[in-house]
Amino acid sequence: MHRTQTYYQQDAYRTRASSLILAAEPLPGGGGRIAFEGTVFYPEGGGQPADRGTLTLPDGARLAVTDVHEKDGVIWHRVDALPPAAVPGAEVTQQIDWDWRFDKMQQHTGEHILSGTLHRLFGAENVGFHIGSEAVRMDTSVPISPEGLLQAETEANRFVWQDLPVQVSYPDPRQLAQMSYRSKKEIQGQVRIVTIPGADVCACCGTHTATTGQVGLIKIVSAEHYKGGMRLAVLCGARALAGMQAMQARQSQIVAELSAKPAETANAVRRMHKELTDLQYLHYGVCSQLFDALAEAADPHGDAIRLVPGLDPDGLHRLALRLTQATDGLCAALTPTEKGCGYCLAHREGDVRPLVKALNAAFAGRGGGKPAICQGSCAGQAQDVAAFLAGR
Numbered sequence: 399m400h401r402t403q404t405y406y407q408q409d410a411y412r413t414r415a416s417s418l419i420l421a422a423e424p425l426p427g428g429g430g431r432i433a434f435e436g437t438v439f440y441p442e443g444g445g446q447p448a449d450r451g452t453l454t455l456p457d458g459a460r461l462a463v464t465d466v467h468e469k470d471g472v473i474w475h476r477v478d479a480l481p482p483a484a485v486p487g488a489e490v491t492q493q494i495d496w497d498w499r500f501d502k503m504q505q506h507t508g509e510h511i512l513s514g515t516l517h518r519l520f521g522a523e524n525v526g527f528h529i530g531s532e533a534v535r536m537d538t539s540v541p542i543s544p545e546g547l548l549q550a551e552t553e554a555n556r557f558v559w560q561d562l563p564v565q566v567s568y569p570d571p572r573q574l575a576q577m578s579y580r581s582k583k584e585i586q587g588q589v590r591i592v593t594i595p596g597a598d599v600c601a602c603c604g605t606h607t608a609t610t611g612q613v614g615l616i617k618i619v620s621a622e623h624y625k626g627g628m629r630l631a632v633l634c635g636a637r638a639l640a641g642m643q644a645m646q647a648r649q650s651q652i653v654a655e656l657s658a659k660p661a662e663t664a665n666a667v668r669r670m671h672k673e674l675t676d677l678q679y680l681h682y683g684v685c686s687q688l689f690d691a692l693a694e695a696a697d698p699h700g701d702a703i704r705l706v707p708g709l710d711p712d713g714l715h716r717l718a719l720r721l722t723q724a725t726d727g728l729c730a731a732l733t734p735t736e737k738g739c740g741y742c743l744a745h746r747e748g749d750v751r752p753l754v755k756a757l758n759a760a761f762a763g764r765g766g767g768k769p770a771i772c773q774g775s776c777a778g779q780a781q782d783v784a785a786f787l788a789g790r
Contacts, residue, residue, distance in 0.1 A: 401471035403436030406449075407566075407590070410503060410605040412438050415492045420472075422484045429464075430480030433472050438492050441468040445509075445527035446502055446604045451494035455483040499605065504635030505529045507564060507594075507606040508616045509536060512554045512632060514598025516542065517580060519550055524580065525627065533619060533631040542628050547618055554616045557597040561611030565593040617641060685709075689717045693724035701727040703787050705780050709733040714742035715773060722746045722770075728753070730787050732780045738763075739780040743787075744771040753790060760786060 417434040442448040448466035526537030615638040658666035696702040721729035749769040765774010
C-alpha cells in the first residue's frame with residue numbers, strides 16, 4: 399500500500415480534506431480502521447496524541463475517528479463503525495477537531511521552546527515528553543535548581559513575546575550533517591527539522607503553531623527529581639490561562655478564609671500553623687493527664703475497657719499502652735467514629751489477636767498487629783463493642 403500523504407505536515411492549520419479510501423478493515427470487537435491516500439489527521443507519536451474528528455462518507459454517514467496510528471508509512475484511522483459505504487475508492491471528507499489540534503500545537507511548540515532553553519542554559523536533554531490530558535510531562539537528563547527553572551521559564555516566555563516564526567525544513571544528508579539539532583533517537587530517512595530562531599532546533603514530526611506568539615504562555619506548574627534529572631509538568635497556551643484562573647480562584651478562597659490580603663496569605667498560614675502546633679501540644683498534654691486518670695482507676699487484676707470520644711489512632715494506641723501499665727487484664731481503648739468504632743486492644747502478657755479476630759468477625763471490622771497490642775476499626779457502635787469485650 400502507498401504511504402499516506404501527510405497533509406497535516408504540509409499545513410498544520412488545515413482542518414478539512416477530501417481523500418480516497420485505500421483500505422478499510424473491520425476490527426475485533428467492533429468498528430474498524432481506514433487508510434486514505436492522504437490525511438489531515440495527525441497519528442499518535444513523538445509524545446503527541448492523535449487527532450480526533452469525523453469522516454463523512456459519500457452517502458452522508460458520519461464516522462467518529464477515535465484514534466489514529468501510523469504503521470510502515472500508512473496512517474490508519476480507527477472508527478466506531480464500518481458501514482458498507484466505507485469501501486476502497488470511495489471519496490471521504492475528513493474533518494479534525496480543531497480545538498483539540500490547536501491545544502496540542504500550543505503544548506508542543508511550548509515544549510520545544512522550553513526544552514531548547516533548558517538545553518542551552520544547563521545542557522539538559524529532553525529524555526521524555528508526553529502531552530497529557532492535563533499537562534505536558536517533560537523529563538530532563540540533569541537536575542535543575544528552582545532558581546534555574548525560574549530563569550528558564552522566564553527566558554522561554556521571552557521567545558513567546560517576540561512572536562518568532564516556527565520554521566520547518568527538510569535538509570538533505572549533507573546539510574543535516576552540518577547542523578546541530580536536538581533529537582531523542584536516531585532517525586532513518588528524511589529528517590524533518592523544526593527551528594525556532596534562537597530558541598530551538600529539533601527533529602520533530604509533530605504539529606506546531608506558525609509563530610511563538612500563538613503559544614501565549616509557558617508555565618512550569620510542578621517539578622520533582624526523577625531518575626537523576628527532573629520531571630516537569632508544564633502548561634502552555636489556553637491550558638496555562640485556565641490554570642492561572644483556577645489558581646486565582648483558589649487564592650481568593652484562601653484570602654477569604656484567612657481574612658488576609660493576597661500578599662499576606664503566606665504569613666497568615668504560618669501564623670495558623672504555629673497556633674495549630676501549640677494546640678496540638680496542649681491537646682497531647684491534656685490527653686496524657688486523662689489517660690493517667692483512667693489508668694489509676696483501673697483494677698490491677700481486672701479488665702480496663704475505656705470509651706473516649708474524639709481520639710485519633712495515635713491517641714487510642716497511647717491510651718491502651720498506658721492502661722497496660724496499670725493492670726494485667728485486657729486493656730481496650732475505644733472511640734466512636736463516623737463508620738462505627740475505632741479500637742486498640744492490648745494485654746501486658748497475653749495475646750489479643752484471637753480476640754481481635756472475633757471482634758472483627760462480629761462487627762465487620764479490620765485490623766491487627768502484634769500479640770500484645772492490635773489496632774483497627776469496625777462497623778459496630780462503641781457501646782456494643784465495649785459490651786462484646788466485657789462479655790467475652
